Amino acid sequence: MAREAKHPVATIKKTIRILEALKERDGARVTELAEDLGMSKSTVHNHLSTLREEGFVVREDTEYSLGLRFLEFGGYARNRMHLYRVAEPEIKRLAEQTGEMASLLTEQHGQGVYLLRSKGSQAVALDTHAGYRCPLHVTALGNAILAHLPEERVRAIADEHGLDAWTPETVTDRGELFDRLETVRERGFALDDEEHMTGLRCVGAPITTTDGTVVGAISVSAPTSRMRGDRFTDEMPDLVRSAANVIELNLNHS
Numbered sequence: 001m002a003r004e005a006k007h008p009v010a011t012i013k014k015t016i017r018i019l020e021a022l023k024e025r026d027g028a029r030v031t032e033l034a035e036d037l038g039m040s041k042s043t044v045h046n047h048l049s050t051l052r053e054e055g056f057v058v059r060e061d062t063e064y065s066l067g068l069r070f071l072e073f074g075g076y077a078r079n080r081m082h083l084y085r086v087a088e089p090e091i092k093r094l095a096e097q098t099g100e101m102a103s104l105l106t107e108q109h110g111q112g113v114y115l116l117r118s119k120g121s122q123a124v125a126l127d128t129h130a131g132y133r134c135p136l137h138v139t140a141l142g143n144a145i146l147a148h149l150p151e152e153r154v155r156a157i158a159d160e161h162g163l164d165a166w167t168p169e170t171v172t173d174r175g176e177l178f179d180r181l182e183t184v185r186e187r188g189f190a191l192d193d194e195e196h197m198t199g200l201r202c203v204g205a206p207i208t209t210t211d212g213t214v215v216g217a218i219s220v221s222a223p224t225s226r227m228r229g230d231r232f233t234d235e236m237p238d239l240v241r242s243a244a245n246v247i248e249l250n251l252n253h254s
Contacts, residue, residue: 140204
């Protein structure tokens with residue numbers, strides 16, 4: 001799964017490191033970034049000045065932060081995806097129907113990328129958003145995708161990204177993960193029982209094309225207090241699978 005460039009451009013790598021640091025810090029000064037990244041202050045300042053000139057960062061007093069021009073690129077990348085355009089109305093309908101948080105996820109470079117999150121009337125606020133990336137093994141969405149990828153691809157993803165624990169309930173053993181993925185394939189949906197976030201449960205179902213290729217997954221998330229018993233194991237899986245089926249039909253025949 002290596003994606004190493006044959007002729008990497010060092011300057012671009014530095015720029016990306018600076019942007020990632022700005023995101024992690026939610027804004028920073030030149031001195032802070034230089035110390036964290038092991039770069040000279042003049043190098044960091046030159047990169048930030050150029051990014052600011054092009055609209056990718058903004059400066060308030062002496063602190064820099066990411067600019068909204070990234071939203072233009074992210075919005076364009078998402079809107080050109082056939083999956084997003086087809087799934088959007090069904091995700092919103094699912095959120096309204098359940099009153100909870102409905103999500104659409106796809107896989108890119110071995111990680112899950114949220115394309116859409118729609119809040120129902122009772123949905124809890126979560127610290128995720130469109131564009132947010134997460135490991136595939138910690139969510140019902142990710143498990144639904146992994147279950148329909150070739151085994152060698154799943155092993156490669158685990159090798160590259162690991163199976164870190166996000167909560168005490170996260171599956172971190174490779175053998176246990178493969179057993180779970182087999183169960184997901186058999187029943188057609190995946191369950192996340194506080195594995196991504198303590199106090200939260202999630203039901204996910206894959207979205208596949210006519211040839212069986214998995215292109216994404218949808219889910220509904222809710223607090224454990226509202227996602228119990230039959231609602232967690234039967235009612236919600238039926239709703240999520242039904243919505244996934246509608247998306248698949250529209251995706252494959254439009």
